[in-house]
Amino acid sequence: MDGGDGMSELSRVLGSRIRTLRQQKGMSQEELAFKASLSAAHLGQIERALKNPTVDTVSHIADALGITVDQLFQFDLPKQERENVTANKILAQLADMTPGQQRDVLKLIKIFKHFREDD
Numbered sequence: 001m002d003g004g005d006g007m008s009e010l011s012r013v014l015g016s017r018i019r020t021l022r023q024q025k026g027m028s029q030e031e032l033a034f035k036a037s038l039s040a041a042h043l044g045q046i047e048r049a050l051k052n053p054t055v056d057t058v059s060h061i062a063d064a065l066g067i068t069v070d071q072l073f074q075f076d077l078p079k080q081e082r083e084n085v086t087a088n089k090i091l092a093q094l095a096d097m098t099p100g101q102q103r104d105v106l107k108l109i110k111i112f113k114h115f116r117e118d119d
Contacts, residue, residue, distance in 0.1 A: 011052055012049040013075055014058075015047045016047070017072065017075050018047055018061060018072070021065050021072070022047075025066070027065075029047070032061070036057070036063070038061075046061075058072065
């Protein structure tokens with residue numbers, strides 16, 4: 001998920017989401033920062049994905065925007081990020097399996113791919 005510069009795509013999307021919501025509410029960075037008990041510089045760094053906010057900071061920002069944390073995170077990650085999430089879930093399932101079970105899953109994947117290519 002890291003874009004090579006230390007910040008993840010999630011950080012970029014979250015920062016952009018915060019900026020968009022702030023602008024939709026007609027708030028300046030300074031106003032939102034004040035309401036969230038942050039410095040304007042820190043909020044700017046979060047919006048530009050230069051800094052990752054703590055859980056508490058995310059909560060303060062959501063409160064200052066008048067929304068829940070759940071609403072703040074209501075966005076779609078780019079397709080590549082969704083695929084990575086799915087691959088990570090598959091890997092987590094495989095980690096709990098015996099080597100024999102893992103080989104069986106690999107066989108199933110190969111069979112599945114073969115039939116999908118025939119579509």
